[in-house]
Amino acid sequence: MDISNEFAIGIDIGGTNTKWGLVNHRGEIIQKGDLRTDAHTTIDAFIDALYDTLTPIINTYNSEGNIKGIGIGAPNGNYYSGTIEYAPNLIWKGIIPVTKLITNKFGLPSALTNDANAAAVGEMTYGAARGLRDFIMITLGTGVGSGIVANGQLILGHDGFAGELGHTIIRHGGRKHWSTDLSGSLEAYASATGISLTAKELLQNSNEESLLRGYSEKDLNSKAIYECAMQDDAIAKEVYRFTGQILGEALANFVMFSSPEAIVLFGGVIKAGNLILQPTKEHMERNLLPIFQNKVRLIFSELQEADAAILGASALVWDIRD
Amino acid sequence: MDISNEFAIGIDIGGTNTKWGLVNHRGEIIQKGDLRTDAHTTIDAFIDALYDTLTPIINTYNSEGNIKGIGIGAPNGNYYSGTIEYAPNLIWKGIIPVTKLITNKFGLPSALTNDANAAAVGEMTYGAARGLRDFIMITLGTGVGSGIVANGQLILGHDGFAGELGHTIIRHGGRKHWSTDLSGSLEAYASATGISLTAKELLQNSNEESLLRGYSEKDLNSKAIYECAMQDDAIAKEVYRFTGQILGEALANFVMFSSPEAIVLFGGVIKAGNLILQPTKEHMERNLLPIFQNKVRLIFSELQEADAAILGASALVWDIRD
Numbered sequence: 001m002d003i004s005n006e007f008a009i010g011i012d013i014g015g016t017n018t019k020w021g022l023v024n025h026r027g028e029i030i031q032k033g034d035l036r037t038d039a040h041t042t043i044d045a046f047i048d049a050l051y052d053t054l055t056p057i058i059n060t061y062n063s064e065g066n067i068k069g070i071g072i073g074a075p076n077g078n079y080y081s082g083t084i085e086y087a088p089n090l091i092w093k094g095i096i097p098v099t100k101l102i103t104n105k106f107g108l109p110s111a112l113t114n115d116a117n118a119a120a121v122g123e124m125t126y127g128a129a130r131g132l133r134d135f136i137m138i139t140l141g142t143g144v145g146s147g148i149v150a151n152g153q154l155i156l157g158h159d160g161f162a163g164e165l166g167h168t169i170i171r172h173g174g175r176k177h178w179s180t181d182l183s184g185s186l187e188a189y190a191s192a193t194g195i196s197l198t199a200k201e202l203l204q205n206s207n208e209e210s211l212l213r214g215y216s217e218k219d220l221n222s223k224a225i226y227e228c229a230m231q232d233d234a235i236a237k238e239v240y241r242f243t244g245q246i247l248g249e250a251l252a253n254f255v256m257f258s259s260p261e262a263i264v265l266f267g268g269v270i271k272a273g274n275l276i277l278q279p280t281k282e283h284m285e286r287n288l289l290p291i292f293q294n295k296v297r298l299i300f301s302e303l304q305e306a307d308a309a310i311l312g313a314s315a316l317v318w319d320i321r322d
Numbered sequence: 323m324d325i326s327n328e329f330a331i332g333i334d335i336g337g338t339n340t341k342w343g344l345v346n347h348r349g350e351i352i353q354k355g356d357l358r359t360d361a362h363t364t365i366d367a368f369i370d371a372l373y374d375t376l377t378p379i380i381n382t383y384n385s386e387g388n389i390k391g392i393g394i395g396a397p398n399g400n401y402y403s404g405t406i407e408y409a410p411n412l413i414w415k416g417i418i419p420v421t422k423l424i425t426n427k428f429g430l431p432s433a434l435t436n437d438a439n440a441a442a443v444g445e446m447t448y449g450a451a452r453g454l455r456d457f458i459m460i461t462l463g464t465g466v467g468s469g470i471v472a473n474g475q476l477i478l479g480h481d482g483f484a485g486e487l488g489h490t491i492i493r494h495g496g497r498k499h500w501s502t503d504l505s506g507s508l509e510a511y512a513s514a515t516g517i518s519l520t521a522k523e524l525l526q527n528s529n530e531e532s533l534l535r536g537y538s539e540k541d542l543n544s545k546a547i548y549e550c551a552m553q554d555d556a557i558a559k560e561v562y563r564f565t566g567q568i569l570g571e572a573l574a575n576f577v578m579f580s581s582p583e584a585i586v587l588f589g590g591v592i593k594a595g596n597l598i599l600q601p602t603k604e605h606m607e608r609n610l611l612p613i614f615q616n617k618v619r620l621i622f623s624e625l626q627e628a629d630a631a632i633l634g635a636s637a638l639v640w641d642i643r644d
Contacts, residue, residue: 076613086613134480148579150479155472157581158456159617162472167611168575171494180611253490257470257579259479289489289502291398291408295481 007067009054009108010314012115013037013074015089020050021310022057022067025318027126029307031057043092047101058106069109070102071316073118073309078160082112088179111316115139115309117154117163119266119301120147121319122312128264128302135262136254137301138165140247140269144187144194150258166191170250189246192222192268199225199239210235226272240272244279251280252287255296266301266308329389331376331430332636334437335359335396337411342372343632344379344389347640349448351629353379365414369423380428391431392424393638395440395631400482404434410501433638437461437631439476439485441588441623442469443641444634450586450624457584458576459623460487462569462591466509466516472580488513492572511568514544514590521547521561532557548594562594566601573602574609577618588623588630 003025012019014037021032035053040046061067076087082099084090102110113121120137123129129137133152139145144166148155155162166187167180174184175197188194199212199220211228212220212235228236251263269276281298303311325347334341336359343354357375362368383389398409404421406412424432435443442459445451451459455474461467466488470477477484488509489502496506497519510516521534521542533550534542534557550558573585591598603620625633 132480134484150472150477150484151475153473155477155580157472158454158583159581161613162456162579162581164578164581164611164614168578169571169609170491172492172571182609182611249491249494253575254579256486256490257484257576258477259481259484261480287491287504289486289504291483292486 005064005066007061008314008317009058009067009070010310010312010317011050011070011072012118012309012313013072013084013090014309015075018046018050019310020054021307021314022061023311023314027122027303027311027315029310030061032307032310038091041091043096043098043101046092047105051105054106058108067108069111069317069320070106071118071313072098072102072110072112073115073313073316074098074112075115077112077114077117079111079113079117079154079156080160082110084112109317109320111320113154113316114145115312116145117147117156118312118316119145119303119308120149120154120264120312121315122303122308123264123266123301124149125315125318126303126311127308128299129262132261134258135260135264136165136258137264137266138247138251139267140190140192140265141267142192144191148258148260150260155258165250165254168250168253170246170253186246186250190243190250190269195222195225195239195243195269196220198242199235202235202238202242206235208235212236222269222272226275229272229275237275240275241279243269244276245283247276248280248283248285249287251284251296251298255284255288255292259292260296262297262299264299264301266303267305270300327386327388329383330636330639331380331389331392332632332634332639333372333392333394334440334631334635335394335399335406335412336631337397340368340372341632342376343629343636344383345633345636349444349625349633349637351632352383354629354632360413363413365418365420365423368414369427373427376428380430389430391433391639391642392428393440393635394420394424394432394434395437395635395638396420396434397437399434399436399439401433401435401439401476401478402482404432406434431639431642433642435476435638436467436485437634438467439469439478440634440638441467441625441630442471442476442586442634443637444625444630445586445588445623446471447637447640448625448633449630450621451584454583456580457582457586458487458580459586459588460569460573461589462512462514462587463589464514466513470580470582472582477580487572487576490572490575492568492575508568508572512565512572512591517544517547517561517565517591518542520564521557524557524560524564528557530557534558544591544594548597551594551597559597562597563601565591566598567605569598570602570605570607571609573606573618573620577606577610577614581614582618584619584621586621586623588625589627592622
């Protein structure tokens with residue numbers, strides 16, 4: 001069959017919303033939509049709702065078997081077992097056999113992994129990591145996620161849970177994470193929440209004037225910090241310098257683990273551009289053995305943030321073995 | 323051919339000595355020997371000497387093509403290119419095309435990797451990691467080396483240099499490494515040199531009596547510390563507890579990277595047994611996300627230390643594709 005007529009359905013399950021899209025091999029989204037996740041108290045009700053939504057599209061595009069399958073990205077999604085396991089931010093508890101339920105309902109092959117792994121596969125299939133066999137994807141959003149590709153394959157580990165780089169400890173005895181209770185993990189600093197905590201700490205520990213002081217504690221988010229930094233506010237700029245330092249030190253450790261050709265950064269935090277990229281690169285290089293220096297490309301994702309999760313989920317489909 | 327009659331030659335090139343052995347599929351060393359590395363000022367002279375040494379053995383055992391090839395473990399050995407690249411502790415400088423020279427001279431296929439990767443392959447082929455597809459080997463000797471196996475393959479990275487876990491930073495701003503100049507790397511604490519530095523620091527920072535005070539600075543090595551710890555010396559025991567804490571914290575980070583089924587520890591430092599194993603395990607578990615806790619087996623190598631490098635090098639041969 002002409003692969004230009006082949007499609008994959010990508011589904012991104014989040015705590016509140018679920019997005020879906022019909023995607024071709026070039027990463028073009030032909031149709032997309034979303035539905036509430038948390039409006040469905042059981043997984044069966046959720047899958048029934050998905051089925052009702054997607055059936056007209058499947059009927060239109062699958063006339064000759066052109067839809068190759070359904071890929072799903074979800075928190076705590078396990079590629080090996082096809083199950084979502086104890087996801088804290090989903091209303092369905094325990095172990096959910098997602099791919100089994102989807103394939104039974106839709107009669108299509110399906111594959112599942114976690115959000116960050118799906119993002120890595122999406123980047124490798126359609127984005128900045130096309131053609132790369134060794135790279136690390138770091139997603140910097142509300143949390144810090146990661147997907148690691150080595151020898152052209154996702155590193156999944158013996159249990160499917162590899163690649164939790166946001167929870168590696170980068171500052172011994174450092175900032176306590178608000179939900180994991182670990183001290184000094186990367187996510188405690190380099191997530192949107194972490195960045196906002198850094199700003200609050202810097203404001204508390206100094207009397208320096210700052211545009212940031214015009215914000216209430218609640219409104220002092222990474223968007224506000226970015227805007228103040230763009231107006232040359234010294235404390236706001238220091239927030240990014242410090243965040244980049246921590247991130248760069250963490251990336252140096254990751255490079256000495258898997259020696260990737262590139263590290264792809266993704267998520268809201270990278271909107272700060274060079275404010276974050278420059279200190280990250282500087283501190284990554286400074287903490288590398290010479291043998292690794294000036295070799296690793298530090299690049300931004302090429303996928304539209306709004307579509308990346310759908311694209312990543314859809315990209316899982318092309319690798320499903322019949 | 324009956325594989326019980328197949329042999330591999332394993333060669334371990336160290337700064338001072340080079341060891342060789344003729345090994346079968348069960349990891350039994352049929353013959354072995356060694357020669358000085360540093361007595362040969364050029365790589366060609368070294369390979370000529372190896373050839374003269376090995377020719378009688380090859381003539382005896384290779385009558386029916388039973389010798390499948392030559393595997394080499396060497397510092398900075400690159401599996402992809404078959405070259406030793408800028409190894410600081412070898413007298414041959416620059417980039418040495420080892421596998422090309424060996425294969426040309428001996429007429430046998432050859433493969434090269436660094437010492438720790440060879441140890442990992444050896445452990446997977448003949449030792450404690452038999453049958454494992456996801457594990458990490460940590461060698462704790464003069465330095466701290468590592469070999470990472472995921473999906474049943476060595477993680478080599480885009481350039482062949484992956485797996486330098488001894489140089490990852492575990493204590494920001496911590497102890498300066500004597501040769502890399504990095505601050506707070508794992509090797510600065512968990513190598514034999516690091517352990518001896520920890521003992522010196524503890525003795526300096528306290529007035530407590532200790533058997534360790536009976537040693538000159540030069541003689542205060544990890545063997546002395548082990549012996550004092552076995553006599554229940556409080557400072558000597560604290561050296562191991564602290565070393566295990568640092569190692570355990572580092573292992574937690576590694577687990578969250580590749581989610582291995584086991585971590586295999588190897589090298590002189592593990593002679594301390596539970597003195598090092600118990601605090602390592604405790605601090606590894608304490609720094610893991612719950613999803614990883616109580617899943618990773620922390621085990622000791624099953625290869626005789628004296629033979630492990632030869633076995634590891636020989637194990638590379640079984641994977642050479644014709």
